[in-house]
Amino acid sequence: MTTATATAPVRTYRDYDRPLWQRLLLTREMAIIALLVIVAIVATATVRGFGQPITFTYLILDVTPILLIALPMTLIMITGEIDLSVASIVGLSSVLTGVLTQAGVPFEAAIVVALVAGAIAGAVNGFLVTVVGLPSLAVTIGTLALYRGLAVGLLGTTAVTDFPDFWTDLAKMKLGGSNVPAVLLLFLALLVVFVVLLHFTPFGRGIYAIGLSKSAAHFSGVHVERTKFLLFVMSGTIAALAGIYYTLRFGSARGDNATGLELQVIAAVVLGGVSVFGGRGAIHGVIAGVLLIGILASALRLANVTSDVINIITGVLLVASVVSNSFLAWLRTRRRAPGGTARARASAAG
Amino acid sequence: MNRFIQIHLDEEAIVQTDPPQTPAPPMLELSRVVKSFGPVVALRSGSLRLQSGSIHALVGENGAGKSTLVKIVAGLYRRDAGEFRLRGEEVDFTSTAQSKAAGIAVIYQEPTLFPDLTVTENIFMGRQPVNRFGRIDRKAMRREAEELFQRLGVRIDPDRPAEGLSIADQQVIEIAKAVSLDARVLIMDEPTAALSGVEVDRLFAVARSLRDEGRALLFISHRFDEIFALCDTVTVMRDGAYVATTPIAETTVDEMVRQMVGRDVTxxxxxxxxxxxxxxxxxxxxxxxxxxxxxxxxxxxxxxxxxxxxxxxxxxxxxxxxxxxxxxxxxxxxxxxxxxxxxxxxxxxxxxLALVPEDRRKQGLVLESSVSRNVSLVIRGQLAKAGIITNGFENRAAKVWASRLEVKTNALSTIAGTLSGGNQQKVVLGKWLATEPTxxxxxxxxxxxxxxxxxxxxxxxxxxxxxxxxxxxxxxxxxxxxxxxxxxxxxxxxxxxxxxxxxxxxxxxxxxxxxxxxxxxx
Structure with a gap:
């Protein structure tokens, strides 16, 4: 096909309006990664015992559930939704594993049941959000209570502590004499899956489009509801997986396992640069966000700072990151071109 | 007169409009106003002179600087250089509140009313009359609204909620609000873009009655038939600069188009x-x-x-x-x-099948996404190799369609929302033509x-x-x-x-x- 006007000169287009180094380095994700490195160096230098290999091992064991759950949470939040029921699904999966094992079901079968239950719990969230059309915030606050209630109801206030040694050892196993926990491999495998899914597939492109403009995505043939439904199922399944890990690591299945974990996950995801309004964020930032919170907490604990103070510091960090995010966005729109926000300018152009 | 008059106007339209009044001191005068944003010069030399009791048209292609000019008048932007006088006095607005206080009202294409409040409450939002007990005096408010509508010849129930009103009626309410604030200068930014014929007629009747009250009106539009039907004078802008101001009776569509594009559009x-x-x-x-x-x-x-x-x-x-x-x-x-x-x-x-939808900004484009991502959104499945898609694949496809349709931008990573309306439409077209529809x-x-x-x-x-x-x-x-x-x-x-x-x-x-x-x- 020829050009629409014959008189105009042929245009050439650059792929990007900024050079490569700027695109790589001047991002919110890089800022968090830089902060992470600085905090790690300062902690190693100043906190006694932080540089020890055992600290690293415990750090990984501690943050693994958060890392796991943060992966699907990132995708859900980029679509503009949220899943607050994840920690309750962790508890439910933990209890199911425990109760079934106690009842004599082979542990392997119990794991499968727990994972399926997690998927179903996620599917219930997804159904209420996409088919019934309720806001995910309300839906998952409800199922947060519901799933936690089911978990506590099933097991009461007791705990199941009798699990096959093979599996409890596996959860804490280190890779061939090193201090690297084997569970890191599980996370890395899922990390690769989610990075590819979000950043290198048509499905992932759809996720961003949904978060930025649901209606434009719909008009472009993106399966908005189906995508969200699938993400909630993924979130439930991964939360159940985290629940199994949680049970094995502490050798204890309890109804109140991981209570409040959802807030830690969401805090880390937001700190990692995912916009609470959807449409923005990347996995590497989220990983840095999780590790930053984890390292900070671990270093401060070693320095005998009480957990209240650690919470305060984490909270301040989170608020600061959200504020700086809006501030940077404001700066960017001012610098870019004819004033106002992108939306305001667009409406002026129409 | 409906808006479907032929683009080549007949005599009737000319007789209907009055020539500009005697050159009294202009209500509002801008001369050689300059505004740039960093390296981007949005307005090189903007000039405009509005007279009381006259409807003035401002035309120009997208990117000609009309919006920037209006935003300076509205107090959203401050000019870098040039003169801005109101009733002969130099002014320099640093906020929209100052501009409003000086008697300038801007009515945008899509009004922002509070949907749950009544029409009356919307008009008096933030300055409701109060009785001696400090309570809102609903009767007085209602009475004033009625008087206002009568004066403007509008038939909208003042007690109904704003929700569900047509865009035309919403604009009329914005105008009523401006009039109740005694705005002497009313600027309407493409008010008719979403209106049907009858609604346009109604809006024009209101505009004419405001002119006859001695107010100055500025009407921005892309529709020539409307400009000829309504306006007294027209100012043409091109590439951020003033081109010409002509009494409407002394110009033609061809002439205006030539001034706007700098060439003949046959x-x-x-x-x-x-x-x-x-x-x-x-x-x-x-x-x-x-x-x-x-x-x-x-x-x-x-x-x-x-x-x-x-x-x-x-x-x-x-x-x-x-x-x-x-x-x-x-x-x-x-x-x-x-x-x-x-x-x-x-x-x-x-x-x-392909659909280029009505609302380009909400349905056609992911505004905050790049040109490249927008063009490749529908065909992203085909672009992927073994299920994997990269920026490179997308850029290659986007480059093809951007150059075929001559989208005016330097980089494919440009955010679609920052393009002008015409270029946004080209991106939407490119996105759909890329699917090779039948x-x-x-x-x-x-x-x-x-x-x-x-x-x-x-x-x-x-x-x-x-x-x-x-x-x-x-x-x-x-x-x-x-x-x-x-x-x-x-x-x-x-x-x-x-x-x-x-x-x-x-x-x-x-x-x-x-x-x-x-x-x-x-």
Whole structure:
């Protein structure tokens, strides 16, 4: 096909309006990664015992559930939704594993049941959000209570502590004499899956489009509801997986396992640069966000700072990151071109 | 006078408007105003002179600097250089509040009323009259609103909630608000873009009564027929600079277009005859209760079918149902003989249907995403190799379509929302042409875009039809429909009331079918 006007000169287009180094380095994700490195160096230098290999091992064991759950949470939040029921699904999966094992079901079968239950719990969230059309915030606050209630109801206030040694050892196993926990491999495998899914597939492109403009995505043939439904199922399944890990690591299945974990996950995801309004964020930032919170907490604990103070510091960090995010966005729109926000300018152009 | 007068105006339109008044000290005067944002110069030399008791038109292509000029007057931007006088006195607004206090009101295309409050409450928002107990004096408020509406000759119930009001009525309420604040200068930024003929007439009646009260009005529009029907004087801008100010009686459409684009645009609507082939899109008995009823039509290869009618006649709703984003209750849609399932835009796309929607900013584009991501959004599945897609694949595809359609931007990573309306429309077109459709539905192809781009879009549509594509074009601009369509369908209140061949179509019979209960076809 020829050009629409014959008189105009042929245009050439650059792929990007900024050079490569700027695109790589001047991002919110890089800022968090830089902060992470600085905090790690300062902690190693100043906190006694932080540089020890055992600290690293415990750090990984501690943050693994958060890392796991943060992966699907990132995708859900980029679509503009949220899943607050994840920690309750962790508890439910933990209890199911425990109760079934106690009842004599082979542990392997119990794991499968727990994972399926997690998927179903996620599917219930997804159904209420996409088919019934309720806001995910309300839906998952409800199922947060519901799933936690089911978990506590099933097991009461007791705990199941009798699990096959093979599996409890596996959860804490280190890779061939090193201090690297084997569970890191599980996370890395899922990390690769989610990075590819979000950043290198048509499905992932759809996720961003949904978060930025649901209606434009719909008009472009993106399966908005189906995508969200699938993400909630993924979130439930991964939360159940985290629940199994949680049970094995502490050798204890309890109804109140991981209570409040959802807030830690969401805090880390937001700190990692995912916009609470959807449409923005990347996995590497989220990983840095999780590790930053984890390292900070671990270093401060070693320095005998009480957990209240650690919470305060984490909270301040989170608020600061959200504020700086809006501030940077404001700066960017001012610098870019004819004033106002992108939306305001667009409406002026129409 | 309705807005469907021919683009080449008749004598009546000239006699109707008054020439500008004696050159008293101008109400508002801008001269050689400059505004830049970093390295981008948005306004090189903006000049404008508004007189009391006169309606002044401001025209220019998108990117000509009209919006920037208006924003300086409104106090949203501060000028870098140049003069800005109000009633002969130098002013320099640093906020919109200052501009409002000085008696300037800007009415935007999409008013922002509080939907749950009543019309009266909206007018007096933030300055409600109070009685001696400090409570809001509803009676006084209501009385004032009624007086206001009477003065403006408006018939809107002051007690109804703002929710559900037409955009035209919402604009009238914004105007009433401005008048109640005693604004001496009213600026209307493309107020008619979303209005139907009757509504435009009503808005114009209000505008004329304001002029007769001695206020100064600035009217920004892309529609020449309206400018000639309403305005007394016209100022043309191009590339961020003032070109000319002329009394409306002393200029012509051709002259204005020449001033706007700096060259002659000989033919605005150049549909060339193409060979009409087999039916590609067949719609039968499509019905959605309360929205449209028993809609049947077909679009053949090489054919442009115009879908005319007033805003609210149900045209866009039919297009959306055909494409599958909206539901319908009964009827069928076939592409190339193959039935399309309901509510499945993805299936429609696979069968070769494309929809360039009415609302470019909300439905057509992911505004905050790049040109590249927008162009490749629909075809992202095809671009992927073994399920994997990268920026490189997307950029390659985007480059092809950006250059074919001559999107004016330097980089493919440019955020789509920062482009001008015409360029945004090109991106939407590129995104859909990239799917290589056999049938294209295009809803308001040139709404809010400048003359130069408009001609490009028309040429493109004609070219696509020439290559065998079937095109359904929904348009509220009658000259566009009459100039482009091989066949015109007219809708009124959810039904097709007429089908008129190109040879027989006139503005009169299309307008008649759009407004009268029994159309030409029964």
């Amino acid at each position: 033919e605005l609507f150049p549909k060339t005859p193409a060979e009409i082939g087999e039916p590609l899109l067949e719609v039968e008995g499509l019905t959605r209760a309360g929205v449209f009823h028993d809609i049947s039509f077909s679009v053949r290869a090489g054919e442009i079918v115009g879908l005319a009618g007033l805003v609210g006649a149900g045209r866009s709703e039919v297009a959306r149902a055909v494409f599958g984003v909206d539901p319908y209750e009964s009827g069928s849609v076939r592409i190339g003989g193959k039935g399309l399932p309901k509510r499945r835009p993805d299936a429609a796309i696979r069968e070769g 049938v294209l539905i295009i809803d308001e192809p040139t709404r809010g875009i400048d003359v130069g781009t408009k001609a490009e879009v028309h040429r493109l549509l004609s070219e696509l039809a020439g290559r065998g594509m079937g095109i359904l074009m929904i348009s509220s601009e009658l000259p566009e429909v009459l100039g482009m369509a091989d066949r015109v369908l007219v809708m009124r209140e959810g039904r097709i009331t007429a089908e008129i061949d190109r040879a027989d179509a006139t503005s009169e019979n299309v307008m008649f079918a759009a407004t009268h209960a029994t159309g030409a076809h029964s």
